[in-house]
Structure formats: structure tokens, C-alpha cells
Amino acid sequence: MTALDTPQPPQPPHPGDAAPADGPEPGRRSRPRPRLPARLRRAGLPYLLLLPALLLELLVHLVPMAVGIVMSFKELTQQYIRTWGDAPWAGLANFRVAVDFDAPVGEALLRSFGVTCAFTVLSVGLAWVVGMAAAVLMQENFRGRGLLRALFLVPYALPVYAAVITWSFMLQRDNGLVNHVLHEQLGLTDSPTFWLIGDNSFVSLVVVSVWRTWPFAFLILMAALQNIPRELYEAAQVDGAGIWQQLRRITLPSLRPVNQVLVLVLFLWTFNDFNVPYLLFGKAPPESADLISLHIYQSSFATWDFGAGSAMSVLLLLFLLVVTAGYLLVTGRGRKHDG
Structure with a gap:
């Protein structure tokens, strides 16, 4: 028997050696590794990304x-522009x-508020109707449908400044194209019409706003219509339901959650719109097109009374918050009732 075959006595463990893999040392209670930091990391990751x-x-x-x-509670005029805190x-x-x-x-603010409400109701309503009609028509398969869809989105894709200046x-x-067609080509008017001054400015403002916003409604509604099963329409046709009955009984109820969000977004965009009226009429719009956004701008920068303009802006913010909260409350109750 060689020295290598001779059994060696067990060596005592070195103080720096690791514990055996088959368990802790006798007489010691194992301590579970803390998992709270890992949970905190996982829970805090979404907030970190946001x-x-x-x-x-x-x-x-x-x-x-x-x-x-803060400015709305101060007498902030042009004398304190550089040191508005004083x-x-x-x-x-x-x-x-x-x-x-x-x-x-x-009185002027109240009149501007009424004009803005009328403008918002007409613009949002017409944009939704046109977008809904186009979305329903685009559900049918026909030649050139993809090209027509792309053309419908052009007003929404164009920069607002280029579109409204045009x-x-x-x-x-x-020398405008509208009067050239209506007066000279078609002979529908006795004389060229003033579209940017007087009462007709309100009509021009609504037309341009609807032209700008209806493609967004069309895009949202067209995407929502894709989620309605075609079997519902086929079953309705078998039962003898016409187009209007299908629209009333199937399409509109299925689009109710989407329409609730869409109408709210269109309302907020239109009520606060500043670019379209400013580019159409400049700093001094006619009374029939004096939206509240332009009115606040004039009250702030035309008279240099930034305190009053800020107070009007705060009142507008409170109004929009109240309307939005009431709208969400009413639509939320309706959704629970339907469920």
C-alpha cells in the first residue's frame, strides 16, 4: 500500500472556507435572504420610466x-414686466x-365666451358627423380605398400654419379662390363676399376648424370600427335590418366608449384653439369670431394688463375642469348603468 492509498484524517475547516453545500452548520438557524429591495426595484421601475x-x-x-x-392675484402691468414679482x-x-x-x-368677456361655446358646439358636432360618415363608408371594400383614406388624412397631417394661411x-x-368659384364661376352670389370680416367670419372660422379636425375623428372612428365583429352586421342583414337600423343598434352602441373620449378631446382642443383664429384674423378678430383664447391674448398684450389676462385664464381653466369632471362623471355613470 502506497502513501497515496493511506486514508487521510479529516482536516478541520478553514475559517475562510465557505459552508458546505448540503446545509448550514449544526446549531445555527438559517437566515432567509431579504427580498424587499428586489420587490421595491420591480415596483419602482414603472415610476422610474415615467x-x-x-x-x-x-x-x-x-x-x-x-x-x-400667482400673476392673476397681482396688479401686473407693463411697469413690472422685468420684475413681476414686485x-x-x-x-x-x-x-x-x-x-x-x-x-x-x-361684458366683452361674456360675449366672447358665448361665441366660443357656439363655435365649439358647431365645430365638434360637424367634425364628428363628417368623420363618422367617412369612417363608415371606408369600411366597404372598393378600388382606391387606400388612396382615399390617405387623402382624407391630409388636412390633419399638414402643419397648422401652412394650412390656415392657405x-x-x-x-x-x-382674389380668393372661394369667391372666384362661388361668384365668378357658379354665380351663386351677387357680389364677392367678405369672409374674413363681419358676420361671415364666424362661418369661415367654423369651416376651417372642421376641415382641420374631422380627419382626426375619422382616424379614431375608423380604427374603432375594425373591432366590431362583421358577424353582427351579417346577422342583422339576415333579420332584415337596414343601414340606419344597423347604425343605430350596432355601430353607435359599440362605439360609445370611443366616442366619449373622442368628443372630450375635440371639445378641449376646439375650445382652447388659438392658432386657427389668430392666423385667420390676426390680433384683432371681428366680434363674431372673437374666441376667448384671442380675447385673453388681447386683454393681456394689447392693454398690457397681464394680471387681468391671467385672471381670465384661471377662470377659463376652472370652467374646463368643471366641464371635464362633469362630463366624465355623467359618462361614467352611463357606462355603469349599461354594464
Whole structure:
């Protein structure tokens, strides 16, 4: 027997060696490894991913909003533009002036609010109707459907400044395309019409706004119609249901959740619209097209009374918050009732 075959006595474990793999040392209770940090990492990952968007939202929207609210309580005029923090504190004086409908400032604001409400109702309603009709028609298979869908989205894809400036040239009285077609080509009017001044400016504003927004409604509704099973329409046709009955009994109830969100988005976009009226009429729009966004702009930068303009903006924000909350509450109750 060699020295290698001789059994060696067991060696005591070295203090730095790891514990045996088959279990802990006798007499010691095993400690479970903490899992809380891993859970925290998994739970905090979504918030970490949302952090850049939240920071941008804070810088772009929330901070200016807070500054505007503070400005609404100050007598902020052109004398304090560079040092607006030193402007005297006005309290609720700016709000009292804005809601005093017997005074010229409040009367003008109320008239602008009424024009904006009428403009929003007509623009959103017509944009939804045109978008809904186009979405329903585009569900049928026919030659050139893809090209027609792409053409329908052109008004929404065009930059707003290029599109509205083009409309302003088309609506010119003497050399605009609209009067050229209506007056010179078709002879529908006795004389060229003023489309950018007077009462007709409201019609021009609604037309341009609908032209800009209906492709968005068409896009959303067309995508929503793809999720309605075709078997429902086939069964309705077998039962003798016509087009209007299918639209009333199948299409509109199926699109109710989408329409609730779509109408709210269109309402907020249209009520706050500033680019379209500003590009069409400039800084001083006619009374029939004096939307509240332009009115607040004039109250702030034409008269250099930024405190009053900020107070009007805060009132507009409160109105939109109340309307949005009420709309969501009513539609939420309707959805629960249907469920």
C-alpha cells in the first residue's frame, strides 16, 4: 500500500472556507435572504420610466400654470414686466373685474365666451358627423380605398400654419379662390363676399376648424370600427335590418366608449384653439369670431394688463375642469348603468 492509498484524517475547516453545500452548520438557524429591495426595484421601475415625462410635464405645463395663477392675484402691468414679482398684490380684484358683466370688460368677456361655446358646439358636432360618415363608408371594400383614406388624412397631417394661411388666401374677397368659384364661376352670389370680416367670419372660422379636425375623428372612428365583429352586421342583414337600423343598434352602441373620449378631446382642443383664429384674423378678430383664447391674448398684450389676462385664464381653466369632471362623471355613470 502506497502513501497515496493511506486514508487521510479529516482536516478541520478553514475559517475562510465557505459552508458546505448540503446545509448550514449544526446549531445555527438559517437566515432567509431579504427580498424587499428586489420587490421595491420591480415596483419602482414603472415610476422610474415615467419620471422623464413627469419632469417635462412639470416644466412645460405645471410651472407656467402656477406662475399664471400667482400673476392673476397681482396688479401686473407693463411697469413690472422685468420684475413681476414686485408687482402690488391685488387679491381678487382682477377676478371681480372679469366677472362684472355690467362693465365693459366683463361684458366683452361674456360675449366672447358665448361665441366660443357656439363655435365649439358647431365645430365638434360637424367634425364628428363628417368623420363618422367617412369612417363608415371606408369600411366597404372598393378600388382606391387606400388612396382615399390617405387623402382624407391630409388636412390633419399638414402643419397648422401652412394650412390656415392657405385658407386665409383662399378666403380673400377680391382674389380668393372661394369667391372666384362661388361668384365668378357658379354665380351663386351677387357680389364677392367678405369672409374674413363681419358676420361671415364666424362661418369661415367654423369651416376651417372642421376641415382641420374631422380627419382626426375619422382616424379614431375608423380604427374603432375594425373591432366590431362583421358577424353582427351579417346577422342583422339576415333579420332584415337596414343601414340606419344597423347604425343605430350596432355601430353607435359599440362605439360609445370611443366616442366619449373622442368628443372630450375635440371639445378641449376646439375650445382652447388659438392658432386657427389668430392666423385667420390676426390680433384683432371681428366680434363674431372673437374666441376667448384671442380675447385673453388681447386683454393681456394689447392693454398690457397681464394680471387681468391671467385672471381670465384661471377662470377659463376652472370652467374646463368643471366641464371635464362633469362630463366624465355623467359618462361614467352611463357606462355603469349599461354594464
